[in-house]
Amino acid sequence: MSKTPEKQPGDPQTTGHSWDGLEEFDNPMPRWWLWTFYATIFWGVIYTIMYPAWPLVQSATAGVLGWSSRALVQEEMIAFQEANAPLNAKLVETPLDSIASDAELQQYAVNAGGAVFRTWCAQCHGSGAEGASGFPNLLDDAWLWGGTMEDIEYSVAYGIRNEESDDARYSEMPAFGEILEQDEITQVVQYVMSLTNAQTDDGAAQAGEVVYADNCAVCHGEDGKGDVTQGAPNLTDAIWLFGGSEQELTETVTYSRYGVMPAWENRLTEAQIRAVTAYVHQLGGGQ
Amino acid sequence: MSDSNPAPSLYAAREPIFPRRVSGPFRNLKWIIMAVTLGIYYLTPWIRWDRGPSLPDQAVLLDLANRRFYFFWIEIWPHEFYFVAGLLIMAGLGLFLFTSALGRVWCGYACPQTVWTDLYILVERWIEGDRNARLRLHRQKKLDLRKARLRLTKWVVWLLIGLATGGAWVFYFADAPTLARDLITGNAHPIAYTTVLILTGTTFLFGGFAREQICIYACPWPRIQAAMMDEDTLVVGYREWRGEPRGKGKRTADSELGDCIDCMACVNVCPVGIDIRDGQQLECITCALCIDACDDMMAKIGKPRGLIDYMALSDETRERAGEKPKNVWKHIFRPRTIMYTALWSLVGFALLFALFIRSDIDLTVAPVRNPTFVTLSDGTIRNTYDVRLRNKHGEERSFRLSLVGDPAMQIEVEGVEGDTVIVAADTAQLTRVYIAASKDTDPAGADTTSVRIWVEDLESGERAYKDTTFIGRGD
Numbered sequence: 001m002s003k004t005p006e007k008q009p010g011d012p013q014t015t016g017h018s019w020d021g022l023e024e025f026d027n028p029m030p031r032w033w034l035w036t037f038y039a040t041i042f043w044g045v046i047y048t049i050m051y052p053a054w055p056l057v058q059s060a061t062a063g064v065l066g067w068s069s070r071a072l073v074q075e076e077m078i079a080f081q082e083a084n085a086p087l088n089a090k091l092v093e094t095p096l097d098s099i100a101s102d103a104e105l106q107q108y109a110v111n112a113g114g115a116v117f118r119t120w121c122a123q124c125h126g127s128g129a130e131g132a133s134g135f136p137n138l139l140d141d142a143w144l145w146g147g148t149m150e151d152i153e154y155s156v157a158y159g160i161r162n163e164e165s166d167d168a169r170y171s172e173m174p175a176f177g178e179i180l181e182q183d184e185i186t187q188v189v190q191y192v193m194s195l196t197n198a199q200t201d202d203g204a205a206q207a208g209e210v211v212y213a214d215n216c217a218v219c220h221g222e223d224g225k226g227d228v229t230q231g232a233p234n235l236t237d238a239i240w241l242f243g244g245s246e247q248e249l250t251e252t253v254t255y256s257r258y259g260v261m262p263a264w265e266n267r268l269t270e271a272q273i274r275a276v277t278a279y280v281h282q283l284g285g286g287q
Numbered sequence: 288m289s290d291s292n293p294a295p296s297l298y299a300a301r302e303p304i305f306p307r308r309v310s311g312p313f314r315n316l317k318w319i320i321m322a323v324t325l326g327i328y329y330l331t332p333w334i335r336w337d338r339g340p341s342l343p344d345q346a347v348l349l350d351l352a353n354r355r356f357y358f359f360w361i362e363i364w365p366h367e368f369y370f371v372a373g374l375l376i377m378a379g380l381g382l383f384l385f386t387s388a389l390g391r392v393w394c395g396y397a398c399p400q401t402v403w404t405d406l407y408i409l410v411e412r413w414i415e416g417d418r419n420a421r422l423r424l425h426r427q428k429k430l431d432l433r434k435a436r437l438r439l440t441k442w443v444v445w446l447l448i449g450l451a452t453g454g455a456w457v458f459y460f461a462d463a464p465t466l467a468r469d470l471i472t473g474n475a476h477p478i479a480y481t482t483v484l485i486l487t488g489t490t491f492l493f494g495g496f497a498r499e500q501i502c503i504y505a506c507p508w509p510r511i512q513a514a515m516m517d518e519d520t521l522v523v524g525y526r527e528w529r530g531e532p533r534g535k536g537k538r539t540a541d542s543e544l545g546d547c548i549d550c551m552a553c554v555n556v557c558p559v560g561i562d563i564r565d566g567q568q569l570e571c572i573t574c575a576l577c578i579d580a581c582d583d584m585m586a587k588i589g590k591p592r593g594l595i596d597y598m599a600l601s602d603e604t605r606e607r608a609g610e611k612p613k614n615v616w617k618h619i620f621r622p623r624t625i626m627y628t629a630l631w632s633l634v635g636f637a638l639l640f641a642l643f644i645r646s647d648i649d650l651t652v653a654p655v656r657n658p659t660f661v662t663l664s665d666g667t668i669r670n671t672y673d674v675r676l677r678n679k680h681g682e683e684r685s686f687r688l689s690l691v692g693d694p695a696m697q698i699e700v701e702g703v704e705g706d707t708v709i710v711a712a713d714t715a716q717l718t719r720v721y722i723a724a725s726k727d728t729d730p731a732g733a734d735t736t737s738v739r740i741w742v743e744d745l746e747s748g749e750r751a752y753k754d755t756t757f758i759g760r761g762d
Binding site for chain 2: 028029030031032033034100106126127128130137139140141142234237238239282284
C-alpha cells in the first residue's frame with residue numbers, strides 16, 4: 001500500500017475517499033442536474049402509462065391515450081383521400097383528352113397513376129413499364145389494342161381475354177399446329193420473317209406468302225401490319241411481344257398465344273383508372 | 288480507506304453570483320458589442336429587399352416551405368446548400384483562429400449566452416440595485432411587499448426580453464410584418480407560437496437563472512478550446528509575481544506585500560463567480576471585466592494598471608524572470624494563427640468563386656435506366672432522361688433544349704411540340720426528355736455514346752449544359 005502524499009496548502013478539496021493513494025476531487029454535481037434526472041425518470045414512467053410500452057405475451061400494453069401507429073396511418077390515409085377528393089372528382093368529370101391540358105390535373109393524374117401502376121401493374125409490365133416476354137412494353141409506340149387515352153382506359157377497365165368482364169377485349173389466334181402441315185408452318189414463319197428482312201430461306205419465304213394469305217391475312221392484314229380492332233400485332237415492325245426468332249415464331253404459329261390481362265373496373269375506382277391511363281399515356285408511347 | 292469522514296454530498300446547490308457594476312474600456316467594448324449583436328438580431332428581419340413581384344421582399348429569409356434561403360441579393364436553393372456548409376466551416380475555422388489568438392474571446396464578448404446574460408444582469412441591477420443591494424435582497428428570508436414587487440418586476444422584464452427574443456427568431460422564417468400582425472391577432476400558425484414560447488422560456492431560464500452553468504455544464508466548446516490554446520494565446524491572467532503576497536494595509540518601503548490589496552473587486556465583478564488570482568480556470572469566459580475592476584483599483588492606489596491583464600503564458604514566465612514581454616503582435620501572428628487565417632480565407636474565396644460563377648438557369652439530367660433503352664416500332668433506339676430545369680429569375684422563361692453529340696441523335700420533349708419548354712418563375716421543373724437514334728445509326732448500335740444536353744434561355748441567351756450518356760443496343 002502506497003502512502004497518501006502529504007497535503008499541501010492550496011491543494012484542491014477532496015472527498016476524503018482514497019483508494020491506493022488515489023483521491024477523489026470534491027467537485028459535486030449541481031443539484032438541479034439531479035432534479036433533472038429525477039424528472040426524466042418521472043417522465044419515463046408517465047410515458048409508459050400513456051403510450052404503448054410494456055411487452056406482454058400477445059401484444060404490448062396499449063397505453064391510456066389509446067395511441068397506435070396503425071390508427072395514425074389510417075387517419076392520415078383518410079385525410080389524404082379527403083384532400084384528394086375534389087381532384088379525383090375533377091379527374092372523373094374531365095374528358096380524357098382534356099386532362100393533359102390542365103397542368104395541375106395532369107400532374108395529379110400522373111403522380112396518382114404512377115402509384116396505381118407500381119401497386120397493380122408493375123408485377124407484369126415491370127416497374128419501369130418496360131414489359132417482358134408476353135407482357136407488352138408500354139414505353140414504345142406499338143399498341144396491340146390502340147394507344148389513345150380512350151383505348152388505354154378501355155384496356156385497363158375491362159382487361160384482355162379475361163373471364164371476369166363481358167366487355168373484355170377479345171380475340172384468339174388459332175393454334176396452327178392442328179391446321180397446317182409442318183413445312184407450311186416453316187414456310188409461313190420464313191415469310192413473316194421476310195417482312196422485316198430477317199428470313200433465312202428465301203424459297204421457303206416465297207412459298208409462305210400463299211400460306212400467309214390463306215390463313216393469317218384475315219387478322220394480320222395482307223401487308224402484315226396487323227389490326228388494332230382485334231389486337232392482331234403488326235408483323236412488320238421491330239417489336240415482338242413473344243420474341244421474333246425463328247424458333248419463337250414457330251412456337252407462336254404452332255401453339256398460338258393467349259395473353260390475358262385482368263379487368264380493373266371493379267378493383268380500382270374510376271379516378272384511379274383514369275389516373276393510370278394518363279400515367280401510361282405519357283410514358284412515351286401514347287397516341 | 289478513511290471511512291471515519293462523513294459521506295460528502297455528491298450534489299451541491301448553485302452558489303448565487305451577484306456581479307458588481309464595473310466601468311472601463313472592456314466594459315464599454317462589451318456594451319458596444321451587445322448593442323451591435325442584439326441590433327443585428329432584432330432588426331435584420333425587418334430589412335426589405337425588392338426582388339420583383341413573385342418573390343418575397345424580406346432581405347434575410349429562410350423560406351422553409353418553398354425551400355429557399357434569401358440573403359439580400361443572394362438566393363440559395365436546396366442544391367446549393369454547400370454555401371451554408373461552407374459558411375459553417377468558416378465559422379468553425381474563425382472560432383479556431385480567435386481562440387488560438389485571444390482565448391475564449393467568443394465566449395466573453397459575442398456568445399448569445401453571454402450577451403443575453405449580460406442584458407439580464409443589467410436589468411437585474413436596474414431593478415434590484417447593485418451587488419450589495421441584491422445580496423441583501425437575497426439574504427432577506429421574509430417575502431415582504433418590496434421584495435415581491437422587485438422580483439416580479441424583474442421577471443416580467445426578463446420575460447418580455449425573452450418574448451422579444453423568441454419573437455424575433457420566428458421573423459427569420461416568414462414575412463416579418465405579416466407574421467407580427469398574425470401573432471398579435473392570434474392568426475399565426477401554432478408552430479410560430481410554440482417556437483416563440485419555447486424560446487421565451489429558454490431565454491428566461493438561461494439568461495435569468497442558469498447563466499454561467501450553461502457554459503460550465505452544458506456547452507462543449509470550453510472543453511474543445513483547451514486544444515486551441517497554447518503559451519502564446521492571450522488570456523486573462525493575474526500577474527502573481529507582482530501581486531503576491533497580497534494583503535491589505537499601507538505599503539511601506541520595507542513592506543513585503545505585493546500590489547494586490549485583496550480588495551476582491553475582481554471577484555465581485557466576475558459573472559462566473561471565480562477568483563482569477565487562482566490562475567486559469569475552466570469557468571473563465573475571459574470577459575475581461577476583472578481587468579477593468581482591477582485597473583480602476585490600481586489607479587486609485589497609484590499603482591500601474593495591468594495587475595490583471597490579457598497576457599500570454601510565455602510572457603508570464605518572462606516577466607517573472609525580469610525580462611521584457613514579447614510584442615503583442617508577435618503573439619498574435621504566429622504559424623498557428625496564420626494557418627487558420629489561410630484556411631479560413633481559402634474556404635471564403637472558394638465560396639465567393641462559387642457564388643460568382645453560378646448562373647440563373649441550370650439543369651440536372653438523370654438518365655432513366657429502367658429500362659436502359661426502348662426499341663420503337665421502326666427500330667429506333669430511344670433513351671429517356673429526367674431533366675430538371677431551374678429558372679431562378681423572378682419571371683417565367685422559355686428554355687430551348689438542344690443536343691451536342693452524334694448528329695444521328697434527336698431530342699424530343701414529352702408533352703411538348705418542338706424543343707421549347709416554359710418554366711415558371713423561381714421554380715425547378717421536371718421535364719421528361721427523349722433522345723432517339725434511328726435503327727442503323729452508330730449511337731443505336733453502340734454500347735454507349737456521350738451526349739451533351741444544352742439549355743438556352745430564349746430571353747437572356749444564358750446557356751447551361753449537362754453531359755450524359757446514350758445507351759444503345761450494344762451490337
